[in-house]
Amino acid sequence: MPSSTPSTLRHGAVLLDAEHTRFALWAPDARQVSVELGNGQSVPMLPQPEGWFMIQTNCPAGSQYRFNIDGQIQVPDPASRAQGGDVHGPSLVVDPHAYRWQHRQWCGRPWHEAVIYEMHVGVLGGYQAVQQKLPALVELGVTAIELMPLAEFPGARNWGYDGVLPYAPEASYGTPEQLKALVDTAHGLGLAVILDVVYNHFGPDGNYLQRYASSFFREDRHTPWGAAIDFRRRPVRDFFIDNALMWLLDYRFDGLRLDAVHAIDDPDFLEDLARRVRQAIPAGRHVWLNLENEANQASLLQRGFDAQWNDDGHNALHVLLTGETEAYYADFAEQPTRQLARCLEQGFAFQGHINRHGQRRGEPSAHLPPSAFVLFLQNHDQIGNRAFGERLTQLAPSQALQAATVLLLLGPMIPLLFMGDEVAAQEPFLFFTSHQGELAEAVRQGRRDEFAAFSAFADATQRQRIPDPNALATFQASCPRPSPDQADTTRALYRELLQIRHRELVPRLPGTRALGAEVLAEGALTARWRLGDGSLLRIDLNLSAHRVELQPAGDPQLWFQHPPQALEHWRQGWLPAFSAVVQVEQPTAPDGERP
Missing domain, CATH: 2.60.40.1180 (Golgi alpha-mannosidase II)
Structure with missing residues (x-):
């Protein structure tokens, strides 16, 4: 049987033809690994150098499988392309070419044309339900949708940042083919599609890597979610870069938003990812790479990345609109107008300035164009990380919010809307999960402890009012239900502003x-x-x-x-x-x- 060198192995199950699949697992801590197929067959995998195990065997698309580690535990494929159940269940062999694309000639849109609409697929009803909403977004003036993370997570309800199988689209939202149909339909309407990806940690339930690949992590460095991922190791680095390429090439996403890269303690990995993505994308195709980065590393925006979410701009606007100055808004309590002005003229407010913790934050950014910054009045974090998930419609005077919307949509930074902004949505966007047992209790209590520093929740009995993330009602309360009396007026404002943006501003950006x-x-x-x-x-x-x-x-x-x-x-x-x-x-x- 022909063998593959570790440098050419791709994580997971790769369909070779109609009847054969090649399985590869990086398991440096394992002595023996076998593939347990859904038909009851057990196929021993061949050990390879550097901790790899590999085998090619008869196994068509749609087949279920798991990996058996040392005869002691069966685990899903960490690079599973789809799951037959939840994160603990069997993985599925997927044919990446099964879907027939209708708009293969689509090459994306130039970055300066972006008007981004962030959405959560789950609260909107799944891939097919989102697909039905696309024409209305086009009519509004949106040119790109951004999907919150889709990586398979435990249960059926989650923001997506607790994903544990980064290659598998969340099954409760639909099939891989339905996700591709969503992307395909968007392209036919002229919409680009961005995916939010999480490469800084795995969720707390369903990640078995520590059992057979402990060197995936480094115990000498920790993040808020535990031991840091060890990007110094080539199999680890390739695990995530190949994942990015899968979304961009197999699913034809037009861009990625990398979550919280300040928690990735290896800037070289980010540059490597951007370089390999740019090399893999055909000439003439537009692909966008955006960052969330509290460290305000302006230098990354000249090393393969198009833009960064401008939290500084949002925070200054939020303080001016609401008067709130607790937690991270404390950094904008004294001179919010001056800080907003600095954002508009230079990009970041914090460019090496001292923050509330007495630490210098950020790098000079005045040399960057306005299009290197994504500005927003709200996003999933800024709403959902509030105790009760209130939107600005409940926190700010409506006339002030409309004036800020004018700045957002007619200023030269790239605007991002959060689902419901355009119809003055009143319902909250709460933090929700569907964990069970002890983990559910830990998440519930941890959520309430997060707000202990806020004056409104200084007393433990007050924190009991914070919605339980695991309750179905918390998820249901977050599903958009626009208010009829404000929806039409607000939508008309957004439509008029975006018409002006596309007609007057975009050609000159x-x-x-x-x-x-x-x-x-x-x-x-x-x-x-x-x-x-x-x-x-x-x-x-x-x-x-x-x-x-x-x-x-x-x-x-x-x-x-x-x-x-x-x-x-x-x-x-x-x-x-x-x-x-x-x-x-x-x-x-x-x-x-x-x-």
Whole structure:
């Protein structure tokens, strides 16, 4: 039988033809490994150098299998492409070519065209239900959807960040083919599709790697979730890079958002991933790589990654909109307007500045274009990590929220919406799981302990009011149900702003550079950018409850005003409370005449 060298092995089950599958498992702690097939057959695997086990055998697509470790324990494939049950059940051999793509010519969209809509597939009803919602998002002006993590997790309800089988799409949402149909349909409508992936840890239930591959982790480094993943080892590194390539090549996702990379203690891994992705993607195809990174490592945004979620921008806006200054908002309590201005003119608010813990955070980012930053008013974290999952519709004055929406959708950073934003959704987005037994109790208590530092939950009896993450009702409360009295008005605002963005701003975004931002008063500022065609974009924003004075400039073209009379006040030299005025001054020719 031909053998494969470890450097050419891919984790998991690879279908070779209609009847044969090659199984590979990296199990350096095991003495013997066999494949236990669903038909009752046990096939010993051949040991390979560097801790690998491999075998090729008769096994068609759809077959169930597990790995037997040393005759003591049967485990699912850590690189399972699909599960026959939950995370503890048998894995399935998958034919990656079974689905017939209808839009093979799709090559994606340029990054500067992105208007991203983040969603949770579970609360929306699964892959097929999401597929039905896509035309309405296109009509709104969305150009990309971002799916929260889909890696198989324990139970049927989870945010997805507790996944333990990164290669297997969550079975409770549908089949791999139904996921591909969702992506395919999106492409036919002109929508790009981003997947949120978690490469910094495994969930607490269903991960058996410690049993036969303990060197997958390093005990000398720890993360909030336990021992750090050891990316120094090539089989470990390839496990995740091959996973990224699977989503991009087999499922044709248009991009990945890498969760919490500040918990990956190996920046070289991130650069390696980006490099190998760029090498594998055919010329002419657009693939986006985005980061969540509390460390604000601007340098990574010049090493293969397109953008980073700008938590700084969100946090400053949240403080201005709500007045909340507890927990991580404490870093934005003293000068939120100045910090928002710094974000608009330089990218990050924290670029080596001292945070509330007395530590320097971030790297200089002023050299990066605005499109290197993803801005949002809400996302799954910023809603769901609240004790009761409240949205801004319940926390901020509606007029102020609308003014902030103008900045979000007509500013040059890449905007991200969270599902329900566009219809002023009132229901919460709570933290939910479906753990059992002792783990369920630990998660329940841990969730409540998280809020002990908040004044509203200083007493333990107060924390008992926090919804149980494992309760079905917690999940059900998070399913979107738009309020009819606000949905139409809010949706009309989003649609109008996105029409302006696509018509006026997007064509001019490449080459955009910030010209500066000036604080007018607490809660109010003026920001200016030179767009790619040489025109000057100006946004005057007042999120305070008081009118503020400003200096009008010439007679530029109005893009949008909120409220309707804001421009008239602007011409008189002041901005009313909760207002935004967006204008552009056309470029001038060398002789001083406008072209």
